[in-house]
Amino acid sequence: MVRGGWMMKKFILCLFLLLLTSCQSVDETKVDTYLFYAMDTKISIQFYNVEDSKEICDEIEKIYLKYDSVANDYQSGLGDINVYDLNDIRKIKIGDELKELIQFSLEMKEDTNGYFNPFIGKLTHAWKEALGEGKLLSDDVIKAYLNEALNTTITFDEHMVELIGNGNLDLGGIAKGYATYRAEQYLKEINCEHFLLNAGSSNIVLGSKLGEPFKVGLSQAYGNQYFSILNILNTCVSTSSVKEQHYLVDGQYYSHIINAKTGYPANLYDTFSIIGDHSGKLDAYSTACFCMELKDAKKFLNEKKLKFICSKDNQLYDQTEGLKHA
Amino acid sequence: MHKFRNDIILISIVLLVSVVSLILFFTLSQKEDLNVYIYKDQELVYNAPLSEDYDLKIDQVHIVIENQYVYVVRSDCKDQVCVHQGKINRAGQTIACLPNKISIRLEGKQVDVGI
Numbered sequence: 001m002v003r004g005g006w007m008m009k010k011f012i013l014c015l016f017l018l019l020l021t022s023c024q025s026v027d028e029t030k031v032d033t034y035l036f037y038a039m040d041t042k043i044s045i046q047f048y049n050v051e052d053s054k055e056i057c058d059e060i061e062k063i064y065l066k067y068d069s070v071a072n073d074y075q076s077g078l079g080d081i082n083v084y085d086l087n088d089i090r091k092i093k094i095g096d097e098l099k100e101l102i103q104f105s106l107e108m109k110e111d112t113n114g115y116f117n118p119f120i121g122k123l124t125h126a127w128k129e130a131l132g133e134g135k136l137l138s139d140d141v142i143k144a145y146l147n148e149a150l151n152t153t154i155t156f157d158e159h160m161v162e163l164i165g166n167g168n169l170d171l172g173g174i175a176k177g178y179a180t181y182r183a184e185q186y187l188k189e190i191n192c193e194h195f196l197l198n199a200g201s202s203n204i205v206l207g208s209k210l211g212e213p214f215k216v217g218l219s220q221a222y223g224n225q226y227f228s229i230l231n232i233l234n235t236c237v238s239t240s241s242v243k244e245q246h247y248l249v250d251g252q253y254y255s256h257i258i259n260a261k262t263g264y265p266a267n268l269y270d271t272f273s274i275i276g277d278h279s280g281k282l283d284a285y286s287t288a289c290f291c292m293e294l295k296d297a298k299k300f301l302n303e304k305k306l307k308f309i310c311s312k313d314n315q316l317y318d319q320t321e322g323l324k325h326a
Numbered sequence: 327m328h329k330f331r332n333d334i335i336l337i338s339i340v341l342l343v344s345v346v347s348l349i350l351f352f353t354l355s356q357k358e359d360l361n362v363y364i365y366k367d368q369e370l371v372y373n374a375p376l377s378e379d380y381d382l383k384i385d386q387v388h389i390v391i392e393n394q395y396v397y398v399v400r401s402d403c404k405d406q407v408c409v410h411q412g413k414i415n416r417a418g419q420t421i422a423c424l425p426n427k428i429s430i431r432l433e434g435k436q437v438d439v440g441i
Contacts, residue, residue: 035365035429042422042429201420201441209438217418217437224414229437239441244407273441326436 029210038064039071039176041200048194048210056192060183064199067182070098071175073121073168083169087121091162099159101178105171106154108284112300115288117260119152120145121168124258127265131247131254142263149260177203177238177283184236184279201239202286203279208233215326219243220314221270227311228319229326232275238282240290241271259291266291269310269317276306294318360417360434362396364389367427376415376432387428396430398423416440 034057035044043064047053066080073083081094094102105118123145130137145167152167163169180203187195187207196214197205206214213233217226221243230237245256254265272290274282289297289308294317301308301320309319364372366384374380380391386402395413401423408423417434 033363035368037424037427040424042420042424044429044431196439198439198441204439204441214438215418215436217416217440219419219440224412224416224419226416226418226437226440237441244411 036061036064038068039179039200041176041202043200044198046196047192050192050194056187056190059186060197063182063186064176064179066097067101067175067179070095071101071171073125073170073172083121083171086161086163087168091160093159094161095159099156099161101171101175102154102161102169103156104178104280105169105174105284108174108281111281112284112288115260115291116173116284117149118169118171118173119149119165119167120258120260120263121149121170122166123149123263124170124172125168127258128256131249131256131265134247134249136249136254146263173287174280174284176200178280180205180236180283181278181280202241203239203283204237205279206233206235206237213324218271218273218309218311221246221311223314225314227314227316228309230275230309231324231326235275236277236279236282237273237275238279238286239271239273240286243271255290257287257290261291268293269312270314272297272308272310274301274306274308275320275323276304282306360394360415360432362391363431363433365429365431384428385426387423387426389428389430396432397421398430401426 030049032047032050032053033044034054035042037043038061045057045060047056050056069078069080070082072078073087076082076084076088081092081098086092086094108116109118123142126137126141126145148165149167152163152165155162155164176199180197180199183197184205193207194210195207213231216230216232216237218228218230220227221241240257242253242255246253255267257266258264259266269290272286274286274289276282285306289300292300297308307320307323309323310317360376362372362374362376363370371384372382376391376394376396378391382389387398387408388400390397390399395415397413398408398411398421401408403423403425408421411421414421414432416437417432418437418440419432420440421430
């Protein structure tokens with residue numbers, strides 16, 4: 001009896017010590033954070049226990065700078081023949097990156113049934129200028145630019161390309177997503193698994209946080225709270241949002257995203273995020289879905305087996321069933 | 327009988343201390359301790375808890391940390407996006423002044439990245 005009591009005391013003492021020692025938080029994770037600027041965006045990368053992270057970041061920066069240079073439609077002379085040059089000269093020899101980007105944009109035009117249209121360059125520029133001055137475009141101007149876009153095509157002869165029609169090319173809706181896709185491919189090639197790549201919030205690629213999911217906060221467009229927090233890993237998220245990119249004209253907010261079907265700024269949602277693989281496609285799809293009615297967007301994404309979450313009036317509006325929230 | 331009673335008291339005390347320790351540990355570990363990271367170009371120029379009020383100027387960008395918020399009061403940039411972003415106080419939130427290449431980021435446990 002005495003021996004049993006003594007054993008019990010020892011057991012409880014051990015349990016007590018175990019509980020106390022378990023309270024010590026041991027965190028030896030090495031987190032390396034880098035950031036750089038490209039495509040009018042701040043791009044940040046966090047690596048978790050990854051060797052040579054600086055070299056990896058440098059390679060990723062090169063990818064973004066390359067696509068930044070070729071996709072620019074506001075300025076010439078950035079070292080590569082770019083979209084501005086093509087819009088200006090109409091027939092020109094281009095490099096590999098611009099060629100693949102244009103071909104990808106044509107694929108996305110087809111894939112989204114024209115909700116993403118790379119030939120609405122004149123319309124997007126005209127809207128940006130008008131909204132920046134607090135004005136709206138007239139119906140006639142919109143119709144004219146839209147017709148030009150719908151009647152423009154592009155031909156390829158090896159690296160020689162020609163814009164046929166009066167529309168201008170605008171790859172702004174996919175360039176960052178495509179560059180992010182290339183960065184994602186590079187990270188896969190070198191077997192880098194524990195990272196978080198954030199290209200200006202609109203395109204993010206997530207590995208895992210040493211096996212654990214990331215908590216991704218979805219921001220309100222007109223507030224500073226999160227309307228939802230997702231628990232996800234090993235995936236990409238692309239978001240089209242009016243946050244910080246809306247204009248107030250005559251008491252009404254207008255988005256910077258132009259509906260390629262109607263020619264007007266899209267106003268159905270505050271934010272539309274799509275979760276899946278391939279940042280380039282997700283970028284085009286989020287732009288397209290931002291312009292679709294909800295039932296059409298859901299049908300479109302359901303066919304592609306992609307998950308989504310969208311907000312309106314600063315609140316969760318709809319989402320795919322089964323999304324994991326924190 | 328007396329010994330048995332002492333054992334019960336000892337067990338109770340030990341269990342009570344253990345439970346209180348665990349509750350305290352989990353409560354404190356859930357508490358959001360936010361840190362402010364400010365970068366100029368690619369260089370980290372400021373890193374401190376959000377609870378520490380501070381006022382700093384980097385180039386022509388005036389940043390204020392006060393009352394558990396961080397925000398840009400003034401900037402010489404053309405678009406003023408950084409100023410219009412207002413006050414932030416949640417993990418994962420950022421403010422960026424692209425023309426001046428200044429980035430402010432809040433880091434905490436609740437959210438890894440805000441989009």
